[in-house]
Amino acid sequence: MGTDTLIDHFGVILVSFWGTVRLAVTAGLWSAALGLVVALMRVSPVPALRAAGTLYVTVLRNTPLTLVLLFCGLGLGATLDVHFSRDDLSMDNFWLAIVGLSCYTSAFVCEALRAGVNTVPRGEIEAARSIGLTFTQTARLVVLPQALRAVIAPLGSIVIALTKNTTVVYVVGYLEASRQMKLLFDEDGASVQVFAGFALGFMVLTIPAGLVFGRLARRLAVSR
Amino acid sequence: MRTSSGPRMATSAILLATGLVACGGQTSGSIVDKAASEKKLVIGIKYDQPGLGVKKPDGTVEGLDVDIAKYVAKELGVAEKDITWVETRSANREPFIQQGQVDLVFASYSITVDRKKKVTFGGPYYVAHQDILVRAGDTSITGVEDLAGKTLCSVSGSVSAKRITDEQHVKAKVQEVGGWAECVTRLLGGQVDAVSSDDTVLAGFAAQQPGTMRIVGKNFSDERYGVGMRLDDKKGCEAVDRAIQKMFATGAAQEMMRLRFGAANFKFDAKQPRPEGCG
Amino acid sequence: MNVLYETPGPRARLRNNVVTLLVVTAVLGAGYAIGTRLQAKGQWDSALWKPFLDVQVWTGLLLPGLLGTLTATVVSAVLALTFGVALGVGRMSARRWIRVPVGAVVEFCRAIPLLIMIFLVQAGSFALLGRSFSAFTSVVIGLTLYNGSVLAEIFRAGVRSVPRGQSEAAYAIGLRTSQVMRHVLLPQAVTAMMPAIVGQLVVLLKDTALGWIVAYEDLLNAGIRLIPATFSNLIPAAMVIAVIYIALNIGLGALAVRLDRRNPAPDPRIPGRAKALSPARIDSRGYAIGPVT
Structure with missing residues (x-):
């Protein structure tokens, strides 16, 4: 078990991380859209x-993600016959996982946005209403532009949490990093090198994401 | 927060953590001696395989593995009420035996070369065969080769699917899940086309919901169910073998199989399998 | 949030009623569609639901599973709080050789997904010691490392929220560094961060469900494996345990809200008082200080 194990498996590890990135990015976009809708509601x-x-x-927010994803695989997929692809099992599992991850994450996005709305000073909203703007206009022109800037940092944490949460997709059967690591561990036993490879992979994904969001948050902060 | 400072707290956390690790004591010596002196045994079985081993809501366990375990325990001088049942899943059978968390394992535990390096096997007491379970109305699958292009369900850590895709070279799509009940739900829901595992396991599920599922009946492997125990417990292995010998000679074994497999219309093999030997 | 809109007039009321009707129709319609499809699959059969009226199913399967979930939660919570205080204090240490490695441990544990950590503990213990830790130990170690490092940051943020004047005053009356931390900073930090701490415990409770993947016998295991093995009712059982989880977490969440309310609002006349921090605060690395998913 030298460093060879990591080099031998480098290809499959990279492929599995591509699965993780695809899950995180797709679910991230969907949960942002869904979260915005629910927050407005x-x-x-x-x-x-x-x-x-x-x-x-x-x-x-109160159901374990494991259970949410099991519901997507078993409830949506097996029982309600919701299928995204009849021919490609991996694609089907991918989209079922996306449904679960997006719904779960959108609840947190919604709460972050709502907290962001609270940062908008009352006076501005009252001013907007007093010049005759409707709810939709107030939200679109006054509240959301400020609220969105205020929630960049919390959204960054949600993105990081989402990236790590993609590992729970293990229960749906889609090949991402955690399943690949388990497969490698089951095959040749635990190896520090292989684990270090996966650990590094997640750090490469999460730490820059945190820095980028932190920077954006500071640059776009509404100065009051 | 008032009485302890950081470093001391860290030490206590580490102590607590190692305390957790130390749980599950080590015992040595043959299980025959343990059974004779303590009149108690800890036996590992499956909790989620109807027909073989399942935990009932009233806390009791039932199935063929359970019946045989009770018989063997009695032969070792341990009454049914003195058996402590523990769930052993496919992935944790060897560690549980090695760590002394269980004395004996009766858990559809196939004897394999790899496993024999870690544990000793008594028996076998039954030879199961890998088979395929499909929906009752599905006539398109009559053998392994028909699985090409179909979706096959398998449980993480089980080798059943690999046998079909790697050894039989049938290009089936494999859906991996966490447990057999999930596989059956997916099969009945139409999300997978077949489930492959030991015929005994499949028969148990088929018997639960009669008329909904069919076993194809093309067995393609021998799974010799053994009784797992600590490595090199020769005395224990011989005692277990004697009990199994007697169980088949008196007809008790056949009676248990009829009871557990009869409902599933499952053609079981009631002959005693050739013993593995304890050498 | 009624700042956002006027008290509805007659036209707005009419519009609201129309929208309400649409929403109710949509929700009921979706419910009906799902309900009938479940019906078509026989998921409402009384045989599948009857087991949950049986006391034995609760005492024999569900409650022991729930006990497994709660045991893992309580043990991990106690260890994670201890570990979190230790790491938090270590990271604020004046000594560089303590501060830097502790910081590295915290950052590392927070960046690694919990499931990966649990897999490592199980497989790693076998590689190192020749035997795997039990599922319980693996889950507890994983939860402790992850939540401990998140809690460390929460404590650190709490200590930082205590105004400088407090520790300066404490030093001035001759307290040592450890005494200042123990008697002045930590008690206020814990009070200020209480909502965030309880919020993190909700996260921990939910995360025990990952234990199911490594064969820990928790509530999820009872619902997904044990009960369906006897009654072939996987979907109904999953619904029942989902309700239990939601109830548990709402209970814990309500506790967080109550603690938050007990926390006195910052008094403008006393400038030196630590104020409760909202869970949405963020540190320099982009991580939330406080619970996120």
Whole structure:
């Protein structure tokens, strides 16, 4: 078990990390969109929309991700017959995993955005309303531009958490980094080199992401 | 937060962690001696394989593995009520034996060359065969080669799917999941086309929901179920073999198989398999 | 958030009612569609749900599983809090040779996914000691390392939120560094960070479900493996345990809200008082200080 193990397996490790990146990026985009919609629902003037948004967030935020993903694989896939691809099993599992990861993460995105809305000073919103802007106009022109800047840093943490959470996709059966590491460990036993390869992979993904978001947050901060 | 400072807390955390590690004591000597002196045994079985080993809501366990374990324990002088049942999954059977967390393992435990390096096997008490489970209405799969292009469900850590794709060179798509019940749910839901495992395991699931699933009946491997115990426990192995010999000679074994497999319409092999030997 | 919109007038009320009707129809419609598809697959059969009316199913399978989840949660929480204080204090140490390695450990443990960590503990223990740690030990070690390092950052942020004047005053009356930390900084830090700490414990409770992957006998195991093995009711069982998990976490979350409320709002007349930090604070590396997923 020299450094050879890492070099031997370098190719498969890289491939598995490509799976991790694809999951993180795709789920990231979907959860941002979904999170924005749910956040708008939760601050909207219509009580029914607020209630629906609250229910969504409460359920998803309090269920373990493992269970959410199992529901996607078994509930959506096997029982409700939701399929994204009939021919390509890997594609099917990928999109079922994306549904689970996006729904779960969007609940956290929604809460971050809502916290961002709270940072917008009351006076500005009152001013916007007093010049006759509607809810949608107030949200689009006054609240969201400021709220989005305020939540860049929390969104960065969510992106990092999401990247790490892609490992839980293990239960759906899609090949990403954690499954590849388990396969390698099961094959030739644990090796420090192989683990170090995976650890490094995650650090390469998460630490720069944190730095970029931190920088963006500071540059775009609304000075008050 | 008032009484301890950082370094001391770190030490206590490490102590606690090592304390956790130290759980699960080491015992030595033959299980025959343990059974004779303590009149107690810890036996590892599966908890999720209907027909072989399953944990019932009332806390009891049942299945062929359980019946045979009870018989062998009785022959070793341990009454049913003095058996402590422990769940052993496919992945943790060897570690549990090596660490002394269980004395004997009856858990659809196939005797293999690799495993014999780590544990000693008594028996075998049954020879199962790998087979294929499909939906009752599905007539498109009648043998291994029909699995080409179909989706096959398998449990992580099991070799069943690898046998088909690697040894039989059939290009099936493999869906890996965490447990057999998941596989059966996916099969009935139509998300996979077949489940492959030992015929005994498949029969147990088929018997649970009669009429919904069919075993193809093309067995293509011999899985000799042995009784796992600590490596080099020759005395224990011989005692277990004697008990199994007696179980088949008196017809008790055949009776247990009829009870557990009869409902599944499963044609079981009631002959005693050739003993592995304890040498 | 009623700052965002006016008290609805007659037209707005009408519009709201229309939207409400649409939302209710959409939710009910979706529920009905899912319900009928489950019905078509026989998932509402009473035979699949009856087991949950049986006391024995609870006492024999579900509650022992729940106990497994709670044991792992409590043991890991205690160890992670201890470990977190140790790491947090170590990272603020005046001595470089303590500060730097502790910082490296914290950053490392936070960057590695928990599941990878648990796999490493299991496989690594076998490679090093010749035997695998039990699933329980592996899960507890993984949870402790990860949550401990997140909690370390929470404590550190809490200590930083205590105004300088407090520690200066403490030094001035002759307390040693360790005494200042113990008697002045940590108690205030813990109070200020209480919501974040409890929030992290909710995360920890949810993460025990990962133990299922390495064969730990928790609530998820009871629901996904043990119960369906007898009753072939995987989907209903998964729904039941989801409800239990949600109830548990809402309970813990409510505790966090109560603790937050007990925490006094910063009094503008006393400039030197530490104020509670919102969980959404962020450190220089882009990580949240406080619970995230």
